[in-house]
Amino acid sequence: MSKFIDEVFIQVKAGHGGPGAISMRKEKFVEFGGPDGGDGGKGGAVILKSDLAVQTLDKYIPLKVYSGHAGNHGEGRNKSGKNGEDLELKVPVGTQVYDAETNELIHDFLSEDDEFTIVRGGRGGKGNAYFKTATFQTPRFAQPGEEGETKNIRLCLKLLADIGIVGLPNAGKSTLLSKITEAHPKVAGYAFTTLTPNLGVVRRDNDTFRYTLADIPGIIEGASKGHGLGLSFLRHIERVKAIIYLFDATSIDIEEDFKMLQNELATYNKALLYKPYLIVLNKIDIWEDQGFTSEVTKKLSHMGKIIAISAEKETNLEELLSSLDEFLVKPPIIPAS
Ligand SMILES: Nc1nc2c(ncn2[C@@H]2O[C@H](COP(=O)(O)OP(=O)(O)OP(=O)(O)O)[C@@H](O)[C@H]2O)c(=O)[nH]1
Ligand SMILES: [Mg+2]
Structure with a gap:
């Protein structure tokens, strides 16, 4: 490697x-x-x-x-x-x-x-x-x-990605990157699979509109004190236009996880908290009862805009992508002469 x-x-x-x-x-x-x-x-x-x-x-x-x-x-x-x-x-x-x-x-x-x-x-x-x-x-x-x-x-x-994916280890960040870009980051069912940032390019509207996505290592509580992989890799999302906070939808307390992530980000650079963001709940395929998805989404709606997906089963990815499009400026459509 x-x-x-x-x-x-x-x-x-x-x-x-x-x-x-x-x-x-x-x-x-x-x-x-x-x-x-x-x-x-x-x-x-x-x-x-x-x-x-x-x-x-x-x-x-x-x-x-x-x-x-x-x-x-x-x-x-x-x-x-x-x-x-x-x-x-x-x-x-x-x-x-x-x-x-x-x-x-x-x-x-x-x-x-x-x-x-x-x-x-x-x-x-x-x-x-x-x-x-x-x-x-x-x-x-x-x-x-x-x-x-x-x-x-x-x-x-400092990578120049348009959007950064932030989350706890194992949330499915790399899986998501691999499904919506051509990148092939390592995916595995254990924490800290990703050790260094991965970049991928999202291609939209027949490839007339592109933007880059960065998947970074998982963040745990105390990362700012050096726990887990620390926070130095956050420099790679310092310049993004928007952040995806990605969670395992089945995790016990998503709100608590969100606060923890924001705390760690703020310790590194407070400006990160002022970036536009989207909350993505992943792994909704785990639930047999899909009524659960709307229940959890509703409960967390005060945190910001939420989209529930399954990266692995590729559920709701188009909805996610069209929300990401809004963070970026599309090139003007030049009429054919
Ligand atoms: N059931 C289910 N499993 C998923 C989904 N997305 C990812 N996974 C699984 O979750 C585990 C972790 O996925 P990764 O993509 O490696 O997670 P990560 O957030 O990049 O993890 P780190 O790099 O360790 O921070 C893997 O076993 C994936 O197969 C999903 O939508 N549904
Ligand atoms: Mg990963």
């Missing part, structure tokens, strides 16, 4: 500028050739680029230094040194780049193929030809080239 690394500290270091050359022209019949030392090349930058094919930060080695190449030396005959090659580092869409020292957000990769130069290469040094003046004909010195910038950064991946 591939790792799912969503946070890493690294150092980025741009290339040193190449030194300028000290050189004097040597020509036949010219007794004193003038200075012709070329400038050094610029150091290579380090550029971060978002790429849809990259899904995690697991290729980054913690604390490793990622460097751009140094610029080449300048040469005689006024030849400039070659610029150092840039280093391009690919990151997943949704990666945020922080200054590791100040914790300031430097850049947020919100779309694919976004490029950001994180450190610039040093300027190449001027060769001695540059320093020649009317009164100073033979400078025998050149600049050494500047050092490239260095930064300690923290890369932090």
Whole structure:
């Protein structure tokens, strides 16, 4: 199984500028050739680029230094040194780049193929030809080239899903994701089957309208204190437009479960409580008497909008999806000309 690394500290270091050359022209019949030392090349930058094919930060080695190449030396005959090659580092869409020292957000990769130069290469040094003046004909010195910038950064991946599914372990979150998207997350009858977030794409209206859904690990009471899998994965639902609170409809006290989930979410980030949400009661197939479903739904109606489903038996999924559609802006219908 591939790792799912969503946070890493690294150092980025741009290339040193190449030194300028000290050189004097040597020509036949010219007794004193003038200075012709070329400038050094610029150091290579380090550029971060978002790429849809990259899904995690697991290729980054913690604390490793990622460097751009140094610029080449300048040469005689006024030849400039070659610029150092840039280093391009690919990151997943949704990666945020922080200054590791100040914790300031430097850049947020919100779309694919976004490029950001994180450190610039040093300027190449001027060769001695540059320093020649009317009164100073033979400078025998050149600049050494500047050092490239260095930064300690923290890369932090926050998935850009439209809707997040939150619930206790075993509620059926992954089952739901597997039924309404093409994703195939692991499903099993024990707690903490899901260890890292899963993403799936919902395709609506003949694929003219799509949105992404994130299934995250189950949350238990005390998760904010590190119980279960903790709460760090909640960063992946920080940016969703809406939350599905998914419950096992047969659980003893859904209202209590809901309060617990909201408490844990609030401990992580209070803003999560202000997101629009939908309450979904799953596993209604377990009841033989379906009258139970409407009874429970009615009893809990003060908690918000409720939809009762069976993810496994695919009951009421269309009703659920059309409610989810309302959280998102559909693209306008362009009339055929
Ligand atoms: N009867 C019934 N069982 C279901 C339904 N949905 C899921 N299950 C079962 O419930 C168990 C847990 O399902 P998962 O989808 O793995 O649950 P989860 O919420 O992702 O669990 P964690 O990843 O551990 O948090 C599995 O045995 C599923 O087959 C349903 O609608 N009806
Ligand atoms: Mg799961």
